[in-house]
Amino acid sequence: MTETNFIWAEKYRPKKIEDVVLPAPLKKLFAEYKAAGEFPNLILEGPAGTGKTTMARALCSELDYEVYFINASLNGNIDTLRVNITNFATALSLSGRKKCVILDEADHLSRITQPALRSFMEEHSDNCRFILTCNYANQIIEPLHSRCKVISFRIKHAEKPAMVAGTAKMVLKVLKGENITYDAGAVVEFVKKFWPDNRRILNELQGASASGSITTEILSHLSGLNINELVVNLKKKDFKPVQKWVVENLDNDVALLFRSIYDAMYEYVADASIPHLVVLIGEYSHKMAFAMDPEITMMAFMVEVMANIDFK
Numbered sequence: 001m002t003e004t005n006f007i008w009a010e011k012y013r014p015k016k017i018e019d020v021v022l023p024a025p026l027k028k029l030f031a032e033y034k035a036a037g038e039f040p041n042l043i044l045e046g047p048a049g050t051g052k053t054t055m056a057r058a059l060c061s062e063l064d065y066e067v068y069f070i071n072a073s074l075n076g077n078i079d080t081l082r083v084n085i086t087n088f089a090t091a092l093s094l095s096g097r098k099k100c101v102i103l104d105e106a107d108h109l110s111r112i113t114q115p116a117l118r119s120f121m122e123e124h125s126d127n128c129r130f131i132l133t134c135n136y137a138n139q140i141i142e143p144l145h146s147r148c149k150v151i152s153f154r155i156k157h158a159e160k161p162a163m164v165a166g167t168a169k170m171v172l173k174v175l176k177g178e179n180i181t182y183d184a185g186a187v188v189e190f191v192k193k194f195w196p197d198n199r200r201i202l203n204e205l206q207g208a209s210a211s212g213s214i215t216t217e218i219l220s221h222l223s224g225l226n227i228n229e230l231v232v233n234l235k236k237k238d239f240k241p242v243q244k245w246v247v248e249n250l251d252n253d254v255a256l257l258f259r260s261i262y263d264a265m266y267e268y269v270a271d272a273s274i275p276h277l278v279v280l281i282g283e284y285s286h287k288m289a290f291a292m293d294p295e296i297t298m299m300a301f302m303v304e305v306m307a308n309i310d311f312k
Contacts, residue, residue: 045137046153049197073108089124107134
């Protein structure tokens with residue numbers, strides 16, 4: 001096994017549209033682009049690990065596009081983008097292949113940088129397509145929305161059972177490929193715990209498989225959200241442990257964090273405080289989409305909860 005293939009999430013990244021675990025309507029749309037041999041500029045938005053970048057790569061691969069990949073969170077400087085995108089788009093393709101710029105994590109681009117991207121799209125529209133991936137489409141300016149088709153990778157509740165089953169099937173294929181023995185029930189629980197973040201599912205499984213097997217005993221050691229621990233410290237108004245919990249869990253999808261708190265509130269929160277907590281969750285879910293420092297914004301939410309919410 002080569003060094004670059006050691007990480008399962010990369011080694012088993014689907015190369016074809018049909019192999020990406022997504023709802024049927026989404027796969028049908030991308031299959032139609034493949035059949036047409038062309039696609040418009042795209043904004044792919046949705047939670048982390050749901051297949052946005054994988055689908056962008058698979059689409060370009062199946063259409064044999066020449067791809068220039070940019071991680072906007074690392075290389076979002078306007079001068080870097082201007083030079084690199086221009087050089088890529090204007091360079092002569094000896095093979096005659098079409099070109100596509102995949103701008104990953106585009107919601108990390110500043111509101112100053114994004115207007116320049118609009119001009120790049122217009123300038124190179126004849127020979128180059130752009131695919132932007134992001135967690136939150138509302139962090140992409142409207143002029144870019146108007147130049148792209150926005151496709152949501154947010155899974156509807158009714159689609160969840162089929163998606164979880166599809167992810168579990170994919171995971172079992174990976175485990176067989178790596179010769180890891182497993183308990184099927186443990187694998188399903190693994191998937192449920194971290195779904196819809198397929199990347200994290202594979203990363204957690206890879207870490208848990210060091211012994212060569214996946215068993216039910218491993219489930220007790222998973223690094224999933226411990227809402228009970230959070231609630232105990234919120235109830236005590238103990239700032240330091242709450243801050244520690246936030247730091248340890250902020251790498252989870254923000255929507256998952258708030259949803260987990262929302263789902264647990266009837267068990268832990270006094271009935272009279274539930275409406276106020278719902279308002280706070282809604283308010284801070286919106287604020288997190290625009291947060292310059294997510295940790296500070298999440299801690300502001302926790303402080304509001306400690307100050308204003310009564311627990312059972």
